[in-house]
Amino acid sequence: MAYQALYRKWRPQTFDDMVGQSAVTHTLKNAISNHKTSHAYLFTGPRGTGKTSAAKVFAKAINCPNQTNGEPCNECEICKGITNGTIGDVIEIDAASNNGVEEIRDIRDKARYAPTQAEYKIYIIDEVHMLSTGAFNALLKTLEEPPQKVIFILATTEPHKIPATIISRTQRFDFRRITSQEIIDRLAYILGQEGIEYEADALSVVARCANGGMRDALSLLDQMISFGDGKVTLEEAIQVSGSLTDDLMIDFVKDLQETKAEEALEKLQQLFKIGKEASRLVEEWLEFARDLLIAKQSGEAIGRSERFLQFKDEVEPEFLYRFVEALNQTQQEMRFTTKPTISLEVLTIKMAQPYTLTPRTSSGAPALPSSEEVQQLQQQIAQMQQQMNALLQGGAPQAQQAPKAQAPRPTRAAFKPNTTAIQKILTEATREDLLKVRDLWGDLLSCLNPQEQALLSQSTVNAAGPNGFVLGFAYDHLCDISETRPGFRELIQEHLERLGGYSGTFVAVTQHQWPQIRADFLQERKKNQEEEAVSIVTEEPAVEDSLTPEQQAFEQKVNDTIELFGEDIVQIEE
Template identity: 50%
Template sequence: MAYQALYRTWRPQKFADIVGQETITKTLRNALIAQQTSHAYLFTGPRGTGKTSAAKILAKAINCPNLKNGEPCNECETCKAITAGTLNDVIEIDAASNNGVDEIRDIRDKAKYAPTAAKYKVYIIDEVHMLSTGAFNALLKTLEEPPEHVLFILATTEPHKVPLTIISRTQRFDFRRINSQDIYQRMVYILQEKEVTFEPEALKAIAKAAEGGMRDALSILDQVLSFSDNHVTLDNALQVTGSTTRALLADYMQTIQDQATAKALEILQQLLAAGKDASRFIEDLIEYSRDLLLYQKAPEMVTEIEMGSVDDHFKALSQSLAATTLYEVIDILNDMQQQLRFTNHPDIYLEVVTVKLTQLKVAAVTAQVDQPEVQSKATSQAAPEATVAALQAQVKQLTQAVDQLQSSEGQAAPVAATPRPVKRTTTPARHANPAAVYPVLDHATKENLQQLKGVWQDLLQTLSVQYRALMHASEPVAASHDGVVVSFDNDFLLERASNNPEMVDGLENGLDRLVGYTPKIIFVPQDDWPKVRQAYIEEHHRGKQPKADEKPQVTPVVEKATELFGSANIEVKDD
């Protein structure tokens, strides 16, 4: 016999086999025992949580002549035929491919006829939300008052798309996501029955990657078994799921605490070299940061979520990283997760977010986690004594200030000191400065630009890992012997590069070694560059000089063409 996937081989055959839905299975068993079953059911919930399996078990149970404690016997001819899918009285319909009015009318017409072999005729309509409006309307009357021998079971992953008129005619059961512990226990049972060896940490990684779906968990387990020759190891599980080890996540978070940018970039390069998925890595980091945050207030909850996989490094990080820092880390990672959906260069964004995270101002933790309630007397007395000493010092300073004021009475009032301007820590988005760019364009040549483009990657290799990450999304767009215009497609990177004179010096020194001269480097946003170039052409022909910080203008035709085709595909020529 051909090999069957695990989720098919181990599909639940009775209510007791359905994992994580005890409330629903108990309700259905009690209804069967009391013979108070409804004429229509609606099973809703995420994929792989047991909706279709519960529907088939209910179809067997309501037709089984040997029903015991609300469970089908799975031994009679009716149960075996339903399990094999050969009983004509149990009809499974995929609404995704049979969503028209004609198909539902056919069901309505055939539902009038009595079952041929079973007690009830059961219609299982999967993904019912895919039915058209006309099909729902055709189903309404039959669903409200079906013949006594007919049972409808509707299943869907998107109940909000099902009309309320349909929902009101059914008994609704909401299947919830299965927790990781239940998925883990089920996989342990299956592997023990198959006599397959495994590492517990590997099954925990698979259970977390399944995100509450038993079918997804068994599919991943099937892949791991094939990949690892019937032995489930943690390395193989991480390889298949694309997840990252908690030890590596802890090392990465430690670099944020230590503000070790170079070390964080090295860890990131290891992950990328190992083929880890960028989106999965960001998701793992968000979950790890959440666990650190929760562990500060509810350690029992995190221990349950991680199935006991809480090591000393995790506890130390939870004690050292403040909640405010973790809030900021999670916000930055969430924003980056959205940006990754629209880029073809995820490695660049990962490098950027790594630099950004490791340069956060890390706050100190004010309260420790897992500290004993009873502290030593010396520790309990240290805080009040320190507070008193600080207050005494402040009183002394204030007294001295009052004495000085009193001694200076009768003298001219001192001139108020002019407050020092506060240095801005953040600056608004930069715009290209025509006064700096135009002198380069006056003497720019295609030969100089091609020369610099040819050595640009070699130039970046001369920088440190941190500076190379900043300049990764840059390229020269115009060049002369005395200057080069470099565009950035990321405002954050442009801001960092513009405020880093050490890196600019390194670039200029590198150019001196590579091309024999040292042009002045001018940074511009990629979006502003076409406007600056067009404005220069217009000003050049009119013989006007630009004013400092003057925002470049562009004709409506060029602006619209740039919007439609992109700046890289537009070349403006003056006839």
Template identity: 45%
Template sequence: MSYQALYRVWRPQRFDEIIGQELITKTLKNALITKQTSHAYLFAGPRGTGKTSAAKIFAKAVNCRFLKDGEPCNECDTCKAITAGTLNDVIEIDAASNNGVEEIRDIRDKAKYTPTEADYKVYIIDEVHMLSTGAFNALLKTLEEPPANVIFILATTEPHKIPATIISRTQRFDFRRIKASDSFNRMKYILDEKGVTYDEQALKVIAKAAEGGMRDALSILDQALSFGDNEITLENALLVTGSVEKGLLTTYLEQVVGNQTTDALITLQKVLEEGKDAHRFIEDVLDYLRNLLLYQQAPDIVAENSLGDVPEEIKTFSSQLTASDLFQAINILNGIQSQMRLTNHPDIYLEVLTIQLAQIKGGTPVTAATQKPEAATVSAAPTSEELASLSEQVAQLKQQVKELKLVKTTGEPAPSVAKTVEKPKKPAGRESRVNLAKVYPVLDTAARNELAQIQQVWSDLMQILSVTQRAVMHVAEPVAASKDGLIVAFDYSFLFQKATLDSELLDALENGLDRLIGHSPTIVFVPKDQWPQIRKDYLVQHKDQLANNANQSDAPETGEPQEPSLSAEAPKAEPDPVVTKATDLFGTDIVDIKQD
């Protein structure tokens, strides 16, 4: 017979052999003993935690004539046929490749027939979340009113994708991740049975790399056996998993903690030259820092995670680093880890990571705020000069308050206040810049009816965009429009900047408007918090031009001067051209006229 993988050879055949799921196996065994089995079960949980194995064992147990303490005998013809996969009454279906309505209808039609050999017909549907909506609807009626002697077992790694109507008609069991200690003990048992030489430290590395999946642990163990010529060593386990040796990792962290940036970069190069996976390296550093943080608060948890062996360096580091240091380091690692997913040069990110970690000093990041000792240091007792300076500042503030009260009561400006009270300046580089050369031409010919036309089709325009583009434009709205231009304001400055640089978004908006209104105006983006000031500046700067335009439009067509009116009535006040333009641009509902 050809070689079989370890996870297939050592697949559990009894409930007691399922690792780390004692609550579930005990519940199923009690249901079998008392004959209180349900017609449908849902086994949910991470990969490699025993869901399909438990389903097959349950199928054997419910049909075994020699059931003992809820466990199948594995000796009768029925148990052997189910183990070999040759019993027609136990049907295992992969929903990933059979997810259509027709496949489920076929199951529904065949489920009406009684079992041919066993007592129960058992359908095991693996990865059930892959079924289509129509397939779920076809399965729903069968689960609601199942035929006699039919049991459905649904297995999935993503239960949130299953309709609630399906889940409510099943008994749900959530399989949890397997502890590293349980995986370690299971691998020891298998290797002892096979008579293979192994290093326990190597098994610990494999157990941690499996991340709670027993099947993953056995697959890595199988690979290490092949690589090491039927022998498990720590070096082979590190090579197979891509993990970093603890000694090298400790050296790296010691150099980072000691702000030895150059030495840490050299150690990082050694790690990369050994062929270690960059993503795995970050996982190892994160796990190390997590253990340091936990050891400061709950040492017993670290002892359990380390399989009973707490390294000495963890005890040493935990006293050297504060919780603030560890929080900042973990945040940096998480940020680099998310950025590395989209790059082909992870070594660059690891070098940046090393430099950032080496800048963490005493729980305070090295930033512009901490580079000035005078800003970060507070003396214990103020000197006489400091007290005199503070007294002078208090006196100046009191004088400013008096002058401000005077301004409020009399309306006259106070020169000293104007000189001393200034608006806080925004930090350089943080203000969103608007291209006024594109905004003002739109405002020159803007009209209320053009804006109303855009607002009417705005919701339809959003439906034309992709989901990502729609998410960006969700917090934007048109605020001014002309025949050839459109101004759109964003609630948030960072989304304004993102949209300004997104040429595909601009093309999609212009093409969509071309379809909806028959032409594509030039679109200009502005931040909503700057829009009122932009609008005001435009009206002020173009006041003379607006007045000339208004006078020209009011002049008679003949060009002859008009005679003065002889009426005794007082002449009517001419409308302010700025107010007229503002009303044309933005409508009377939002224009508030105040007399100077």
């Protein structure tokens, strides 16, 4: 006999065989045993959770002459015929390929005829959300006036696409995602029945990759059995599924927490070299951070290693909160970029920056003040008591020596841009130079190594002249790196000259400093132009196009501003 895939061989044949859907199966069994079945059902839920299997079991149970407590016997001719697909009264239709009005009208016409072999005629319409609007309208008429001995079972993964008029005429059952532990138990049972050796950690990897779908878990398990010559091991499970080991993720997160950006970037590049996709990495890191947070609260982690349980006590919750938030933001940004690897490199650099955490006690309450702080407060209280006594006695309080202030903790100094160089660039800036540098920027990034790409990927060319351009960064430390990195400025200048003949160099500025610098430049330029206008009016009055000197100066200022920053940025307010 030809080999049969595990998900087909171990497809549930009774309601009790179904995993993780006890609420659904219990309700259907009671409805069948009490003869209170509906004429239409809607099964919704993620793929691989048992919707179509439940429909087939329901068709067998309601037609089985030997059914017991709502379960089919699987021994009679009716049950065997439905299992093999040879009973003509159970019709399974794929709505993705039969989604037209004519197909549904054909179903409606044939539904009028009584069943020939079974007691009930069952129509199982899979992926029903793929039906057209006309097909839904044709189906609606049948559901409004259903023929006797006919039951419709609609299955879908996207119930929001089904018209409300259809949903209201059915009994809806929501199939939930199957938990990892339920998948692990089912896989262990199947492997035991098949006589295949396995490692428990390997089944945990399969359960995580299945994402709540039993069919996906069995398909992946089938691959591992073929890959491992009949044995399932953790190493093979990781290799086949493309997952990351706990050790790899712990080492990476540990580098981020210890602000080792270079080591973290090296590990990230190694993951890219072995074929890991950026989107898959983000998903696995999110699951890893979630499991760490849950383990810190409950002390348990299903399917995780001993080192994982040790690491949960070393990592700070505040770091994990920031990590999850940054991963979610990066996941959104990656949807709109053609180079998702750059987004992950920027994330790595950002998370590896120093971050000051508020001290906390082990119970989570604010830390108690130190002895020095208590002593300082006592001195202040004593000083205030002396002043009050002096006031009550009518005398002036003696000057007390102020206690020495506690030395402030060193903080990162704000970046100071070279405003003189920026003013010079703005004086010579033109729209043509700005567009030229921006056009070359994409080609420039492709010439750099990953670390340099990550540094410049979040930068913006704000203004440009023939001899230089203003480069804006989101953070102060990025400006510091760009200005102090040996040979970096010369490298950028060399690439720009080679790519487009532009020989200017850059001056760094943070994006929150740039608006003020630009405003100061415009104000100074406006002042100079007004002085020139007054001088011209005093020495040689002239009238041009019926404009006053003030209006001419204003028009000139507007033209110069548009020439410098572009018409799409400048807004004129009367």
